[in-house]
Amino acid sequence: MSDDKLNDQDPAHHEGDExxxxxxxxxxxEPESASSETxxxxxxxxxxxxxxxxxxxxxxxxxxxxxxxxxxxxxxIAEAIRAFLPALDxxxxxxxxxxxxxxxxxAAIATKLRNAxxxxxxxxxxxxxxxxxxxxHDALVQTPNPSVSQAEIADVIELGYRIGERMLRPAKVxxxxxxx
Numbered sequence: 001m002s003d004d005k006l007n008d009q010d011p012a013h014h015e016g017d018e019x020x021x022x023x024x025x026x027x028x029x030e031p032e033s034a035s036s037e038t039x040x041x042x043x044x045x046x047x048x049x050x051x052x053x054x055x056x057x058x059x060x061x062x063x064x065x066x067x068x069x070x071x072x073x074x075x076x077i078a079e080a081i082r083a084f085l086p087a088l089d090x091x092x093x094x095x096x097x098x099x100x101x102x103x104x105x106x107a108a109i110a111t112k113l114r115n116a117x118x119x120x121x122x123x124x125x126x127x128x129x130x131x132x133x134x135x136x137h138d139a140l141v142q143t144p145n146p147s148v149s150q151a152e153i154a155d156v157i158e159l160g161y162r163i164g165e166r167m168l169r170p171a172k173v174x175x176x177x178x179x180x
Contacts, residue, residue, distance in 0.1 A: 074166065077120050081161075082168050088113060089158055124159040126171025136160055137171045145176035152176045 091110040094100040100107050126137060132151035140157055153173045160171030 074163070078163055078166055078168055081117060081120060081122055081163065084113065084117075085161060085169060088117070088161075092159065121163045122161060122168075123163070124161055126153065126156050126158075126160045126173055128153055128156055132173070132175045136167070137173045137175075139175045140172050141174040142177050143174065144179040146179040148176045148178055150178065 091100065091106075091113065094106070095110070100110060130153045132139065132153055137153065137160065139151075141154075143154060145152075145154075152175065153171075154176045155174040156171060157174065158169075158172040161168040
């Protein structure tokens with residue numbers, strides 16, 4: 001046999017074999033195999049999971065921004081109303097002393113101010129006879145009283161105010177404490 005015939009039959013000798021050159025690694029005509037399909041599916045799954053994480057991050061960001069916007073709005077409302085509390089105190093004192101007569105211009109102004117506070121959820125607290133709560137009340141005066149078994153508000157000097165759960169100002173009160 002000639003050398004040419006031996007080379008054609010030798011499986012180790014593949015010079016010039018076009019099909020072998022096409023399947024070599026890095027060849028532009030590489031046939032797709034099961035492993036490359038699996039890699040492609042894994043890559044698509046990874047991209048899909050990244051997109052889901054990005055979408056969840058965006059939804060969380062948007063919710064956080066809306067929550068912060070609401071909190072900032074409430075803080076701004078609280079500060080604006082806090083500036084009007086001394087005027088409300090004066091109107092309350094005038095009403096208690098009989099200086100604020102019904103159907104007068106000042107009574108109309110007092111009503112409008114109170115209605116504006118109600119619109120934003122302004123609530124006053126601290127009434128004579130209520131149980132004293134140091135979280136809600138500032139005790140300016142303490143008077144021993146044998147008829148009370150627990151600290152009780154004897155008189156309200158200034159009402160306390162809150163909007164929702166946010167306290168704008170504690171009530172300033174005189175307190176009866178149990179006599180020892």
